[in-house]
Amino acid sequence: PFVIVCNHQASLDLLGMAEVIPERCVPIAKRELLYLGTVGWACWLSGIIFIERRRRDAAIEVISRTASTMRRENV
Numbered sequence: 001p002f003v004i005v006c007n008h009q010a011s012l013d014l015l016g017m018a019e020v021i022p023e024r025c026v027p028i029a030k031r032e033l034l035y036l037g038t039v040g041w042a043c044w045l046s047g048i049i050f051i052e053r054r055r056r057d058a059a060i061e062v063i064s065r066t067a068s069t070m071r072r073e074n075v
Contacts, residue, residue, distance in 0.1 A: 018046070024075055026066060 003032050021027065031050040034040045049066055052057040
C-alpha cells in the first residue's frame, strides 16, 4: 500500500492524474472541487471521495470510514 499526493495547479491536471493513478486507488479530494461545473460532475461520477477541509473532525471521519471500507473490501 502507498499514498499518492498530487499537488495540481489547474483543473486540467486532473485529467492527467486520472491516467497515471493505479486502478485500485481510492481518490480523495477537497470538497471545493465538487463545485467546478463539469469538472465537479466528472469527479463525483468517477467516485472521488470528498472531504471538507474546513471541518477537521468531519474530514477525519470521512477518511476513517474510507480506510475501514478499504480494509474490509481489500482495496
